[in-house]
Amino acid sequence: MACRKLPPEAQKIFDKYCHNFVMRLKREDAIRMFTSDFNLNEKQAETMFEIYDIDKNGQLSQWEFKQFYTNLGEHAPELFQTFEKLKSEDAGLDFEKTWDILKTVKNTNGNLTEDAELEVFIKAAAGEEKKMDFGKFMNVFCRIKQSRA
Template sequence: MACRKLPPEAQKIFDKYCQNFVMKLKREDAIRMFTSDFHLNEKQAETMFELYDIDKNGQLSQWEFRQFYTNLGEHAAELFETFEKLNSEGAGSLDFEKTWDLLKTVKNANGKLADDSELEVFIKAAAGQEKKMDFGKFMNVFCRIKQSRS
């Protein structure tokens, strides 16, 4: 069963940026939170806001923050660092083989590396027939690996 509450440490982070007991963060507060508490640069923080402002209302609700924290949490900076290593040519999409090699080094929720068959399923589902991944698809695979318990 999925957890409906944020862990206490995550709730503290979110609450720090709330104003007048409203459980939503304005864009600038959310970006400040991403840069300060999750060690993202301004551009990365804006990317996270755009991805997780699911209803596109310019605010990050507690539910949207929970999606971010559940998917990435303290691994957000690692996600960007890993993507940048793979995207050294700046093409914005990643080569299948390079991605495979690097994702083989990412540990899951239990501190284990993904086995080949599991990683193959994750990457093929994200990369599709063109065998390329943009940042969104890469984030999807990264999150699946991090949340995997096998």
Template sequence: MAVTPRKVSDDVQKIFDKYVGNHFRRLKKDTAYEMFQKEFNLSEEHAKVMFDIFDKDQNDELSIWEFQQFYTQVGHGVHDMLKMYERLAEPSGDVDISRTFDAMQEMHTPAGRKLKDEEIALLIQTAAGPEKAIDLPKFINMLLRLKLFRD
């Protein structure tokens, strides 16, 4: 069986190439932070959060494949996610669960239907975990799961 090579989009390659200083297609943590800040207008704090979420193998480097995941799943929509988080966040840094539930009632699955209350409850419960709290990284991951939701 032939293996199909993974294709990196031209947009991803163009952005990544501005910052890569080697031929290994990986960015060190500080360089990845810089890329997120310059290319996506993120604060240093938000750049660190995105790096931590998308450094899937947790090797303190961002591969081109990990960056492509960020670009296709979040990309320039990152500010919409951050605004939603800021609207729902309490001073503790965790979102208000009740307000998050209400906000998610207005959201749609990728197929275009509104989420059922049970589905919202499951997404929130999964994100909150045993701590019963949703901080920014957990919130972004919850929204990413929603984007991958299968009807």
């Protein structure tokens, strides 16, 4: 069974931004947390908030924060940097480079993703328009990290 609790170091970060024991962060508190504790710039922090405010209520719950922390945590800035390196001149992703990078990402069991599974992840994210923005790129990254293969 998956652990429902945040690791202590993550709980400490989250608790710094909580007010009156409410285990939800208002948008401005979540943005401040992402910039201060995860070294994201303002635009990146807003992107993370938009992605991880899963229920779109304008707040980041402890569960939503756990999703962020489990998937990316301190590696969030690296993911933005990698995405920027992969963008081609037409602002789309260079899929050959994307494949090469994502092929090196290990899942929670420490295994690399099989080519066929990686192809499914990329095709699903890129869709018929064959475009991938940061959110879709991050989705593929997270699916790889969470796969059990």
